[in-house]
Amino acid sequence: MEEKKFETQAIRNQLERTQYLEHSSPLFLTSSYVFEDAEDMRSSFAEEKERNIYSRYSNPNNSEFVSKVCHMEGAEAGFAFASGMAAVFSTFAALLDSGDHILSSRSVFGSTHSLYTTYFPKWNIETSFFEGSRLEELESKIQSNTKVIYAESPTNPGVDVLDLEFIGAIAKKHNIIFIVDNCFASPYLQQPIKFGADLVIHSGTKLMDGQGRVLAGITVGTAELIEKIYRFSRITGPALSPFNAWVLSKSLETLAIRVDRHCENALKLATYLESHPNVNWVKYPFLKSHTNYDIAKKQMKAGGCVVSFEIKGGLEAGRKFFDSIKLLSLSANLGDSRSIVTHPASTTHSKLSEEERLKVGITDGTVRVSVGLEHIDDIIKDVAQALS
Ligand SMILES: *Cc1c(COP(=O)(O)O)cnc(C)c1O
DSSP states (O other): OTTSOHHHHHHHOOOOOOTTOOSSOOOOOOSBOOOSSHHHHHHHHTTSSOOOOBTTTOOHHHHHHHHHHHHHHTOSEEEEESSHHHHHHHHHHHHOOTTOEEEEESOOOHHHHHIIIIIGGGGTOEEEEEOTTOGGGTGGGOOTTEEEEEEESSOTTTOOOOOHHHHHHHHHHTTOEEEEEOTTTHHHHOOGGGGTOSEEEEETTTTTTOSSOOOOEEEEEOHHHHHHHHHHHHHHOOBOOHHHHHHHHHHHHTHHHHHHHHHHHHHHHHHHHHTOTTEEEEEOTTSTTSTTHHHHHHHOSSOOSEEEEEETTHHHHHHHHHHHOOSSEEOSOOSOSSOEEEOGGGTTTTTSOHHHHHHTTOOTTEEEEEOOSSOHHHHHHHHHHHHO
Protein backbone atom coordinates (compact mmCIF):
# COMPACT_ATOMS: atom_id res chain seq x y z
CA MET A 1 0.00 0.00 0.00
CA GLU A 2 3.09 2.27 0.06
CA GLU A 3 2.12 4.03 -3.17
CA LYS A 4 -1.36 5.05 -1.96
CA LYS A 5 -2.08 8.46 -0.45
CA PHE A 6 -2.58 8.88 3.31
CA GLU A 7 -6.41 8.94 3.23
CA THR A 8 -6.62 5.95 0.89
CA GLN A 9 -4.37 3.68 2.89
CA ALA A 10 -6.11 4.71 6.14
CA ILE A 11 -9.27 3.21 4.66
CA ARG A 12 -8.08 0.47 2.31
CA ASN A 13 -5.23 -1.02 4.35
CA GLN A 14 -7.24 -3.71 6.14
CA LEU A 15 -7.25 -7.39 7.05
CA GLU A 16 -7.67 -9.98 4.35
CA ARG A 17 -11.32 -10.97 3.92
CA THR A 18 -12.45 -14.17 5.61
CA GLN A 19 -14.64 -16.84 3.96
CA TYR A 20 -17.67 -14.59 4.72
CA LEU A 21 -16.47 -11.84 2.35
CA GLU A 22 -17.23 -9.07 4.83
CA HIS A 23 -16.64 -5.53 3.57
CA SER A 24 -15.55 -4.00 6.90
CA SER A 25 -12.96 -5.82 9.04
CA PRO A 26 -14.57 -8.13 11.62
CA LEU A 27 -13.74 -8.18 15.33
CA PHE A 28 -11.54 -11.09 16.47
CA LEU A 29 -12.41 -11.48 20.15
CA THR A 30 -10.24 -14.50 20.80
CA SER A 31 -7.55 -14.94 23.42
CA SER A 32 -5.81 -17.82 21.63
CA TYR A 33 -5.48 -19.60 18.29
CA VAL A 34 -5.43 -23.29 17.32
CA PHE A 35 -2.72 -25.40 15.70
CA GLU A 36 -3.16 -27.91 12.87
CA ASP A 37 -0.98 -30.59 14.43
CA ALA A 38 2.05 -31.23 16.66
CA GLU A 39 4.54 -29.95 14.10
CA ASP A 40 2.52 -26.74 13.53
CA MET A 41 2.44 -26.17 17.29
CA ARG A 42 6.20 -26.77 17.67
CA SER A 43 7.24 -24.59 14.74
CA SER A 44 4.84 -21.80 15.76
CA PHE A 45 6.29 -21.59 19.27
CA ALA A 46 9.80 -21.81 17.83
CA GLU A 47 8.83 -18.72 15.77
CA GLU A 48 9.77 -20.46 12.54
CA LYS A 49 6.61 -18.94 11.06
CA GLU A 50 4.72 -15.70 11.57
CA ARG A 51 1.30 -16.46 12.98
CA ASN A 52 -0.99 -15.65 15.89
CA ILE A 53 -0.46 -17.79 19.00
CA TYR A 54 -1.97 -15.82 21.88
CA SER A 55 -3.52 -12.35 21.98
CA ARG A 56 -1.02 -11.05 24.55
CA TYR A 57 1.50 -11.39 21.67
CA SER A 58 -0.62 -10.54 18.64
CA ASN A 59 -4.18 -10.45 17.33
CA PRO A 60 -5.54 -9.69 13.83
CA ASN A 61 -7.29 -6.49 14.94
CA ASN A 62 -4.14 -5.22 16.66
CA SER A 63 -2.09 -6.08 13.56
CA GLU A 64 -4.49 -4.11 11.36
CA PHE A 65 -4.30 -1.06 13.65
CA VAL A 66 -0.48 -1.29 13.86
CA SER A 67 -0.21 -1.66 10.09
CA LYS A 68 -2.32 1.45 9.47
CA VAL A 69 -0.23 3.55 11.87
CA CYS A 70 3.07 2.22 10.46
CA HIS A 71 2.03 3.31 6.98
CA MET A 72 0.93 6.72 8.26
CA GLU A 73 4.19 7.32 10.15
CA GLY A 74 6.52 5.73 7.60
CA ALA A 75 7.61 3.14 10.21
CA GLU A 76 8.84 -0.42 9.72
CA ALA A 77 7.04 -2.01 12.66
CA GLY A 78 5.00 -1.32 15.79
CA PHE A 79 3.25 -2.64 18.86
CA ALA A 80 -0.14 -1.56 20.25
CA PHE A 81 -0.70 -0.96 23.96
CA ALA A 82 -3.64 -0.67 26.35
CA SER A 83 -2.97 3.06 26.88
CA GLY A 84 -0.59 5.80 25.84
CA MET A 85 1.21 5.49 29.18
CA ALA A 86 1.61 1.72 28.71
CA ALA A 87 3.33 2.57 25.41
CA VAL A 88 5.58 5.19 27.04
CA PHE A 89 6.53 2.99 29.99
CA SER A 90 7.04 -0.23 28.01
CA THR A 91 9.16 1.55 25.40
CA PHE A 92 11.51 2.94 28.06
CA ALA A 93 11.52 -0.29 30.08
CA ALA A 94 12.38 -2.41 27.04
CA LEU A 95 15.28 -0.20 25.94
CA LEU A 96 16.89 1.12 29.13
CA ASP A 97 19.30 -0.58 31.53
CA SER A 98 20.24 0.39 35.05
CA GLY A 99 22.74 3.26 34.81
CA ASP A 100 21.28 4.71 31.61
CA HIS A 101 20.33 8.35 31.21
CA ILE A 102 17.30 9.95 29.49
CA LEU A 103 17.63 13.46 28.07
CA SER A 104 14.06 14.72 27.83
CA SER A 105 12.48 17.96 26.78
CA ARG A 106 11.26 19.78 29.90
CA SER A 107 7.67 19.95 28.78
CA VAL A 108 6.24 16.44 28.65
CA PHE A 109 2.93 14.81 29.52
CA GLY A 110 2.36 14.86 33.32
CA SER A 111 2.50 11.07 33.82
CA THR A 112 5.66 10.78 31.71
CA HIS A 113 7.22 13.36 34.02
CA SER A 114 6.14 11.26 37.02
CA LEU A 115 7.87 8.19 35.53
CA TYR A 116 11.12 10.18 35.39
CA THR A 117 10.89 11.52 38.92
CA THR A 118 9.08 8.78 40.87
CA TYR A 119 9.79 5.39 39.29
CA PHE A 120 12.88 5.39 37.07
CA PRO A 121 15.21 6.44 39.92
CA LYS A 122 14.26 3.14 41.65
CA TRP A 123 15.94 1.33 38.75
CA ASN A 124 18.91 3.70 38.65
CA ILE A 125 17.71 5.40 35.47
CA GLU A 126 18.45 9.09 35.59
CA THR A 127 16.67 11.87 33.65
CA SER A 128 17.75 15.40 32.89
CA PHE A 129 15.96 18.05 30.89
CA PHE A 130 16.58 20.36 27.98
CA GLU A 131 14.52 23.42 27.12
CA GLY A 132 12.66 23.30 23.83
CA SER A 133 13.27 27.04 23.49
CA ARG A 134 17.06 26.66 23.96
CA LEU A 135 18.00 23.81 21.64
CA GLU A 136 21.50 25.27 21.19
CA GLU A 137 22.20 23.80 24.67
CA LEU A 138 21.00 20.31 23.78
CA GLU A 139 24.30 18.86 22.62
CA SER A 140 26.17 19.99 25.74
CA LYS A 141 23.64 18.12 27.91
CA ILE A 142 24.42 14.74 26.37
CA GLN A 143 26.23 12.41 28.78
CA SER A 144 28.30 9.30 28.07
CA ASN A 145 25.38 7.19 29.39
CA THR A 146 22.61 9.02 27.48
CA LYS A 147 20.58 6.28 25.79
CA VAL A 148 17.45 8.20 24.76
CA ILE A 149 16.52 11.73 23.72
CA TYR A 150 12.78 12.21 24.26
CA ALA A 151 10.55 15.02 23.00
CA GLU A 152 6.94 16.04 22.47
CA SER A 153 5.85 18.59 19.90
CA PRO A 154 3.54 20.45 20.12
CA THR A 155 3.84 20.30 23.90
CA ASN A 156 1.08 19.88 26.44
CA PRO A 157 -0.42 22.29 27.43
CA GLY A 158 1.91 25.08 26.31
CA VAL A 159 1.65 24.13 22.60
CA ASP A 160 5.32 24.99 22.13
CA VAL A 161 6.86 23.65 18.94
CA LEU A 162 10.26 21.93 18.98
CA ASP A 163 12.48 21.73 15.93
CA LEU A 164 12.45 17.95 15.43
CA GLU A 165 14.91 17.96 12.53
CA PHE A 166 17.49 19.78 14.70
CA ILE A 167 17.07 17.31 17.58
CA GLY A 168 17.07 14.34 15.19
CA ALA A 169 20.41 15.38 13.66
CA ILE A 170 22.07 15.68 17.08
CA ALA A 171 20.69 12.30 18.20
CA LYS A 172 22.01 10.68 15.02
CA LYS A 173 25.43 12.29 15.42
CA HIS A 174 25.78 10.84 18.92
CA ASN A 175 24.11 7.51 18.09
CA ILE A 176 21.32 8.09 20.65
CA ILE A 177 17.78 6.73 20.26
CA PHE A 178 15.41 9.62 19.47
CA ILE A 179 11.81 9.09 20.62
CA VAL A 180 8.94 11.48 19.85
CA ASP A 181 5.54 11.47 21.54
CA ASN A 182 3.52 12.56 18.50
CA CYS A 183 0.14 12.49 20.21
CA PHE A 184 -0.69 16.21 19.91
CA ALA A 185 -0.04 16.30 16.16
CA SER A 186 -1.40 12.87 15.14
CA PRO A 187 0.29 11.06 12.24
CA TYR A 188 -1.80 13.12 9.83
CA LEU A 189 -0.17 16.45 10.74
CA GLN A 190 3.42 15.36 11.42
CA GLN A 191 5.63 12.30 10.80
CA PRO A 192 8.67 12.57 13.11
CA ILE A 193 10.52 9.67 11.43
CA LYS A 194 11.09 12.03 8.48
CA PHE A 195 13.00 14.29 10.90
CA GLY A 196 15.18 11.55 12.35
CA ALA A 197 13.05 9.94 15.06
CA ASP A 198 13.77 6.24 15.65
CA LEU A 199 10.52 5.64 17.51
CA VAL A 200 7.18 7.46 17.59
CA ILE A 201 4.69 7.04 20.43
CA HIS A 202 1.00 7.88 20.41
CA SER A 203 -1.77 7.91 22.91
CA GLY A 204 -4.52 6.48 20.68
CA THR A 205 -6.96 7.85 23.25
CA LYS A 206 -6.74 11.34 21.78
CA LEU A 207 -7.09 12.33 18.09
CA MET A 208 -6.68 8.76 16.83
CA ASP A 209 -9.93 7.58 18.42
CA GLY A 210 -11.20 11.13 18.34
CA GLN A 211 -14.51 10.35 19.97
CA GLY A 212 -13.51 9.85 23.59
CA ARG A 213 -14.38 6.15 23.69
CA VAL A 214 -11.29 4.00 24.20
CA LEU A 215 -7.86 4.10 25.81
CA ALA A 216 -4.99 2.99 23.61
CA GLY A 217 -1.32 3.52 22.88
CA ILE A 218 1.11 2.57 20.16
CA THR A 219 4.85 2.69 19.49
CA VAL A 220 6.15 2.48 15.91
CA GLY A 221 9.63 2.77 14.43
CA THR A 222 12.60 0.71 13.30
CA ALA A 223 12.14 -3.06 13.19
CA GLU A 224 15.21 -3.53 15.37
CA LEU A 225 13.94 -1.39 18.27
CA ILE A 226 10.34 -2.59 17.97
CA GLU A 227 11.60 -6.18 18.24
CA LYS A 228 13.00 -5.34 21.71
CA ILE A 229 9.75 -3.61 22.71
CA TYR A 230 7.75 -6.57 21.42
CA ARG A 231 9.88 -9.08 23.42
CA PHE A 232 9.37 -7.05 26.60
CA SER A 233 5.65 -6.56 26.01
CA ARG A 234 4.83 -10.15 25.09
CA ILE A 235 6.16 -11.16 28.51
CA THR A 236 4.79 -8.29 30.61
CA GLY A 237 1.32 -8.04 29.05
CA PRO A 238 0.44 -4.39 28.29
CA ALA A 239 -1.23 -5.35 24.96
CA LEU A 240 -4.20 -3.45 23.57
CA SER A 241 -7.58 -5.20 23.68
CA PRO A 242 -8.68 -6.38 20.20
CA PHE A 243 -11.99 -4.60 20.72
CA ASN A 244 -10.23 -1.25 21.19
CA ALA A 245 -7.94 -1.99 18.23
CA TRP A 246 -11.02 -2.61 16.09
CA VAL A 247 -12.58 0.70 17.23
CA LEU A 248 -9.33 2.52 16.43
CA SER A 249 -8.98 1.01 12.97
CA LYS A 250 -12.40 2.40 12.14
CA SER A 251 -11.48 5.76 13.69
CA LEU A 252 -8.34 6.03 11.57
CA GLU A 253 -10.47 5.78 8.41
CA THR A 254 -11.74 9.30 9.22
CA LEU A 255 -8.58 10.72 10.85
CA ALA A 256 -7.65 13.05 7.98
CA ILE A 257 -11.10 14.56 7.53
CA ARG A 258 -11.64 14.96 11.28
CA VAL A 259 -8.24 16.51 11.99
CA ASP A 260 -8.68 18.96 9.09
CA ARG A 261 -11.84 20.29 10.76
CA HIS A 262 -10.30 20.27 14.26
CA CYS A 263 -7.47 22.46 12.94
CA GLU A 264 -9.77 24.79 11.02
CA ASN A 265 -11.92 25.34 14.14
CA ALA A 266 -8.87 25.72 16.42
CA LEU A 267 -7.28 28.38 14.22
CA LYS A 268 -10.58 30.32 14.15
CA LEU A 269 -10.90 30.17 17.95
CA ALA A 270 -7.24 31.16 18.44
CA THR A 271 -7.66 34.13 16.09
CA TYR A 272 -10.79 35.21 17.94
CA LEU A 273 -9.07 34.97 21.35
CA GLU A 274 -6.06 36.94 20.15
CA SER A 275 -8.17 40.07 19.81
CA HIS A 276 -10.17 39.56 23.06
CA PRO A 277 -9.61 42.26 25.72
CA ASN A 278 -9.83 39.77 28.64
CA VAL A 279 -7.07 37.54 27.29
CA ASN A 280 -3.38 38.12 28.07
CA TRP A 281 -1.91 35.79 25.45
CA VAL A 282 -2.90 32.99 23.08
CA LYS A 283 -0.72 30.16 21.85
CA TYR A 284 -1.45 28.11 18.75
CA PRO A 285 1.27 26.78 16.40
CA PHE A 286 -0.29 28.23 13.24
CA LEU A 287 -0.84 31.73 14.64
CA LYS A 288 1.74 34.09 13.15
CA SER A 289 2.42 35.38 16.68
CA HIS A 290 3.63 31.91 17.81
CA THR A 291 7.38 32.01 18.59
CA ASN A 292 8.03 28.96 16.43
CA TYR A 293 5.50 29.64 13.68
CA ASP A 294 8.15 28.98 10.99
CA ILE A 295 9.14 25.61 12.46
CA ALA A 296 5.49 24.65 12.88
CA LYS A 297 4.88 25.49 9.21
CA LYS A 298 7.93 23.45 8.22
CA GLN A 299 7.14 20.26 10.15
CA MET A 300 3.33 20.25 10.52
CA LYS A 301 0.51 20.18 7.99
CA ALA A 302 -1.72 22.30 10.28
CA GLY A 303 -1.70 23.49 13.90
CA GLY A 304 -3.58 20.74 15.74
CA CYS A 305 -6.63 20.84 17.99
CA VAL A 306 -5.19 22.47 21.12
CA VAL A 307 -5.19 26.19 21.84
CA SER A 308 -3.90 27.59 25.12
CA PHE A 309 -4.45 31.05 26.49
CA GLU A 310 -4.25 33.07 29.70
CA ILE A 311 -7.24 34.87 31.15
CA LYS A 312 -6.63 38.28 32.68
CA GLY A 313 -7.22 38.26 36.44
CA GLY A 314 -5.42 35.03 37.44
CA LEU A 315 -6.96 32.24 39.50
CA GLU A 316 -10.20 34.02 40.42
CA ALA A 317 -11.01 35.00 36.82
CA GLY A 318 -10.13 31.47 35.76
CA ARG A 319 -12.55 29.93 38.26
CA LYS A 320 -15.33 32.25 36.99
CA PHE A 321 -14.53 31.28 33.40
CA PHE A 322 -14.79 27.54 34.09
CA ASP A 323 -18.00 27.99 36.10
CA SER A 324 -19.58 29.99 33.25
CA ILE A 325 -18.80 27.54 30.43
CA LYS A 326 -22.02 25.89 29.21
CA LEU A 327 -21.44 23.96 25.97
CA LEU A 328 -17.78 22.95 26.22
CA SER A 329 -16.94 20.08 28.58
CA LEU A 330 -14.82 20.48 31.68
CA SER A 331 -12.69 17.40 31.24
CA ALA A 332 -9.08 16.26 31.09
CA ASN A 333 -9.18 14.53 27.70
CA LEU A 334 -8.28 16.07 24.36
CA GLY A 335 -8.69 15.33 20.67
CA ASP A 336 -12.38 14.52 21.19
CA SER A 337 -15.21 15.50 18.83
CA ARG A 338 -16.57 17.42 21.85
CA SER A 339 -14.67 20.61 22.70
CA ILE A 340 -13.03 20.47 26.12
CA VAL A 341 -11.64 23.12 28.46
CA THR A 342 -9.05 22.20 31.09
CA HIS A 343 -7.22 24.06 33.84
CA PRO A 344 -3.73 22.44 33.69
CA ALA A 345 -2.43 23.91 36.98
CA SER A 346 -5.11 22.18 39.05
CA THR A 347 -5.53 19.00 36.96
CA THR A 348 -3.09 17.42 34.47
CA HIS A 349 -0.02 19.19 35.89
CA SER A 350 -1.01 19.42 39.58
CA LYS A 351 1.72 16.86 40.51
CA LEU A 352 4.39 19.33 39.40
CA SER A 353 5.63 22.01 41.78
CA GLU A 354 4.66 25.61 40.95
CA GLU A 355 8.27 26.24 39.92
CA GLU A 356 8.23 23.22 37.58
CA ARG A 357 4.91 24.38 36.13
CA LEU A 358 6.24 27.85 35.40
CA LYS A 359 9.27 26.31 33.68
CA VAL A 360 6.93 24.64 31.20
CA GLY A 361 4.87 27.80 30.80
CA ILE A 362 1.81 26.91 32.92
CA THR A 363 0.55 29.87 34.92
CA ASP A 364 -2.45 29.78 37.29
CA GLY A 365 -4.56 31.49 34.61
CA THR A 366 -3.61 29.15 31.75
CA VAL A 367 -6.59 27.55 30.02
CA ARG A 368 -6.21 24.68 27.55
CA VAL A 369 -8.94 24.22 24.96
CA SER A 370 -9.16 21.06 22.89
CA VAL A 371 -11.22 22.37 20.01
CA GLY A 372 -13.78 19.83 18.82
CA LEU A 373 -16.01 19.34 15.82
CA GLU A 374 -19.09 21.31 16.91
CA HIS A 375 -19.90 24.29 14.69
CA ILE A 376 -17.26 26.96 15.27
CA ASP A 377 -19.92 29.65 15.82
CA ASP A 378 -21.27 27.74 18.83
CA ILE A 379 -17.77 27.10 20.23
CA ILE A 380 -16.83 30.79 20.00
CA LYS A 381 -20.21 31.89 21.39
CA ASP A 382 -19.72 29.77 24.53
CA VAL A 383 -16.13 30.90 25.11
CA ALA A 384 -17.18 34.52 24.50
CA GLN A 385 -20.00 34.49 27.06
CA ALA A 386 -17.74 32.80 29.65
CA LEU A 387 -14.98 35.37 29.07
CA SER A 388 -17.35 38.28 29.52
C1 LIG B 1 -2.77 11.48 26.94
C2 LIG B 1 -1.33 11.53 26.63
C3 LIG B 1 -0.49 10.46 26.99
C4 LIG B 1 -0.97 9.27 27.76
O1 LIG B 1 -1.96 8.56 27.09
P1 LIG B 1 -3.09 7.68 27.83
O2 LIG B 1 -3.77 7.02 26.71
O3 LIG B 1 -3.94 8.62 28.61
O4 LIG B 1 -2.36 6.72 28.73
C5 LIG B 1 0.84 10.56 26.65
N1 LIG B 1 1.34 11.64 26.00
C6 LIG B 1 0.55 12.68 25.65
C7 LIG B 1 1.15 13.84 24.93
C8 LIG B 1 -0.81 12.66 25.94
O5 LIG B 1 -1.57 13.69 25.60
